[in-house]
Amino acid sequence: MTDSRGAQHQRSLDEPDSFWLEQADRLDWIETPTRAGDWSFEEQDFHIRWFEDGVLNVSANCIDRHLASRGDTIAIIWEPDDPQAEPLRFTYRELHAEVCRFANVLKAEGVKKGDRVTVYMPMIPEAAFALLACARIGAIHSVVFGGFSADALAGRMADCGSAFVITADEGRRGGKRVPLKACIDEAAGIFPGIEKVLVVRATGGAVTMQPGRDIWYHEAAAGVSADCPPEPMKAEDPLFILYTSGSTGKPKGVVHTSGGYLLWASLTFATTFGYRAPEVFWCTADIGWVTGHSYIVYGPLACGATTLMFEGVPNWPTPARIWQVVDRHRVATLYTAPTALRSLMKEGDDPVKATSRDSLRLLGTVGEPINPEAWRWYHDVVGDGRSPIVDTWWQTETGGHMITPFPDTPTKPGSATLPFYGVEPRLLDGDGHELHGATEGNLVIARAWPGMMRGVWGDEQRFFDTYFRTFPGVYTTGDGARRDEDGYYWITGRVDDVINVSGHRMGTAEVESALVLHHDVAEAAVVGMPHDVKGQGIYAYVTLNSGIEPNDALRKALRDWVRREIGPIATPDAVQFAPGLPKTRSGKIMRRILRKIAEGEIAALGDTSTLADPAVVDDLVKNRVG
Numbered sequence: 359m360t361d362s363r364g365a366q367h368q369r370s371l372d373e374p375d376s377f378w379l380e381q382a383d384r385l386d387w388i389e390t391p392t393r394a395g396d397w398s399f400e401e402q403d404f405h406i407r408w409f410e411d412g413v414l415n416v417s418a419n420c421i422d423r424h425l426a427s428r429g430d431t432i433a434i435i436w437e438p439d440d441p442q443a444e445p446l447r448f449t450y451r452e453l454h455a456e457v458c459r460f461a462n463v464l465k466a467e468g469v470k471k472g473d474r475v476t477v478y479m480p481m482i483p484e485a486a487f488a489l490l491a492c493a494r495i496g497a498i499h500s501v502v503f504g505g506f507s508a509d510a511l512a513g514r515m516a517d518c519g520s521a522f523v524i525t526a527d528e529g530r531r532g533g534k535r536v537p538l539k540a541c542i543d544e545a546a547g548i549f550p551g552i553e554k555v556l557v558v559r560a561t562g563g564a565v566t567m568q569p570g571r572d573i574w575y576h577e578a579a580a581g582v583s584a585d586c587p588p589e590p591m592k593a594e595d596p597l598f599i600l601y602t603s604g605s606t607g608k609p610k611g612v613v614h615t616s617g618g619y620l621l622w623a624s625l626t627f628a629t630t631f632g633y634r635a636p637e638v639f640w641c642t643a644d645i646g647w648v649t650g651h652s653y654i655v656y657g658p659l660a661c662g663a664t665t666l667m668f669e670g671v672p673n674w675p676t677p678a679r680i681w682q683v684v685d686r687h688r689v690a691t692l693y694t695a696p697t698a699l700r701s702l703m704k705e706g707d708d709p710v711k712a713t714s715r716d717s718l719r720l721l722g723t724v725g726e727p728i729n730p731e732a733w734r735w736y737h738d739v740v741g742d743g744r745s746p747i748v749d750t751w752w753q754t755e756t757g758g759h760m761i762t763p764f765p766d767t768p769t770k771p772g773s774a775t776l777p778f779y780g781v782e783p784r785l786l787d788g789d790g791h792e793l794h795g796a797t798e799g800n801l802v803i804a805r806a807w808p809g810m811m812r813g814v815w816g817d818e819q820r821f822f823d824t825y826f827r828t829f830p831g832v833y834t835t836g837d838g839a840r841r842d843e844d845g846y847y848w849i850t851g852r853v854d855d856v857i858n859v860s861g862h863r864m865g866t867a868e869v870e871s872a873l874v875l876h877h878d879v880a881e882a883a884v885v886g887m888p889h890d891v892k893g894q895g896i897y898a899y900v901t902l903n904s905g906i907e908p909n910d911a912l913r914k915a916l917r918d919w920v921r922r923e924i925g926p927i928a929t930p931d932a933v934q935f936a937p938g939l940p941k942t943r944s945g946k947i948m949r950r951i952l953r954k955i956a957e958g959e960i961a962a963l964g965d966t967s968t969l970a971d972p973a974v975v976d977d978l979v980k981n982r983v984g
């Protein structure tokens with residue numbers, strides 16, 4: 359089978375037009391495309407278009423076309439946070455009715471094709487309905503993770519000019535309540551452009567409703583029809599925006615399209631996981647991340663699969679919860695993050711062994727490099743040595759898997775193995791020269807693929823500058839990788855100023871901006887540090903304003919400050935007060951040195967002779983935290 363994979367891959371590169379037009383048959387088109395990719399990464403002629411003359415509707419592809427053959431198949435299983443509460447199940451027919459009702463509510467509230475609708479939701483079925491309802495009427499959804507702060511939410515809404523937000527009263531996670539509606543109220547104080555708030559009642563917790571602005575979903579949905587015709591959309595019409603952290607400035611609104619993205623989500627889902635109906639597929643991500651978009655909602659539903667949505671966290675109320683859910687719903691494929699595995703691994707094998715897991719056929723990971731110990735534990739203990747592991751490398755920008763095993767690809771612990779169809783990875787040195795054979799370098803992709811992002815919302819120039827300028831003619835991933843003698847890829851991590859905390863991307867610049875907003879802070883520099891569960895932790899160097907006393911109370915206050923400004927995932931793990939930061943004579947902070955100190959690699963600081971004041975380093979080393 360690996361040979362047939364190799365042959366198919368070769369064909370996808372040699373005859374891209376016929377390959378991709380054949381693949382496009384996976385989708386139901388209102389108008390079948392006659393053209394595949396049309397693109398150039400060169401600055402003077404920069405454009406990326408796929409299936410340009412095709413017309414389709416994403417929600418019809420995820421729902422309507424399955425109705426005749428599998429209307430009574432379960433589309434979504436919902437497992438609540440509380441293990442004592444009842445799971446919910448929605449057949450494709452029921453999903454159709456729910457999504458149509460949701461879409462009709464959006465229409466009745468004035469949402470139109472092309473409008474940006476923000477979704478700030480807990481992991482409840484309505485979150486999936488909301489996405490599909492937007493797709494049905496051609497509105498562009500922008501999901502903001504429920505763990506982000508009011509500030510972060512307001513910033514994202516303002517950036518894409520989103521006046522409409524869908525939320526819930528509260529969310530539930532690990533037995534705790536997460537106030538979502540209250541956060542929107544706060545965000546409305548920051549971004550006055552919020553015109554309507556559609557609120558799903560999830561917990562029944564108390565919220566204040568502002569007349570004229572806030573609408574209860576259940577009231578609005580009471581009178582609407584359960585039928586809503588899908589809007590015909592051009593393949594290149596945007597399906598969604600998803601904000602992600604970069605190495606500079608504020609988060610970028612990554613734009614994905616209707617045709618190319620859906621094809622990519624559907625094809626990678628079917629191929630990487632070798633999905634076989636009527637298996638249950640479980641991706642443990644939150645819908646607020648791209649993994650949730652592609653592998654809870656769009657990929658599985660486009661394939662007519664049964665997708666499990668979990669409201670809770672893997673280790674609550676006990677470390678066995680994740681495996682109990684696998685048994686309860688007879689999950690065949692489990693797709694999770696290395697950070698979750700590392701934290702569960704710490705609890706030992708007993709919670710795992712107390713469950714059966716005999717339904718598991720395949721295991722998947724995503725989000726960060728998986729260390730071989732975690733890989734082996736996943737394989738030997740969780741999978742009883744029976745289930746292959748697919749370690750899938752991809753990004754928000756790529757829409758879906760890029761380098762990944764298929765179920766029958768021979769694997770090596772820690773390697774994402776081989777490129778997916780149509781993907782042409784290359785490794786470049788720092789000057790942009792291609793490196794051949796077994797080597798290590800900057801991972802770039804040499805040609806366009808259907809699922810790739812089409813732009814940064816509202817900033818065409820930033821799209822080109824971020825991904826196509828450093829190394830002309832190719833897409834720059836921001837990751838480093840090694841290629842071994844078998845042509846297998848091993849992702850080594852980010853080569854830019856993005857850190858990966860528990861599989862979530864965090865721009866160091868974002869955390870720095872939050873820190874310097876604090877009135878006691880003069881300057882801040884943030885780098886990643888090794889963390890045994892999170893993969894990377896956040897290490898912040900902070901220079902205080904003169905006259906401010908560094909102490910533990912202030913350290914705590916600064917951590918809380920960042921938590922409030924961005925969200926809990928951005929909370930620094932270590933804060934070191936630094937009278938000065940290492941700078942070159944031109945004033946540029948030497949992050950390389952800060953990284954080494956945070957990593958504890960004091961002996962390997964390298965050349966410090968270009969520093970304006972080399973003594974700064976001695977102080978930093980002496981007062982290292984942790």
Ligand code: WTA
Pocket residue numbers: 602647648649723724725726727728749750751752753754755774835836837849851852858861862863
């Ligand atoms: C990292 C998540 C190693 C990588 C889908 C990438 C990985 C960033 C893997 C994207 C993997 C993701 N092995 N590293 N299997 N998967 N990454 O946009 O650094 O949240 O650039 O997308 O996560 O994170 P994002």
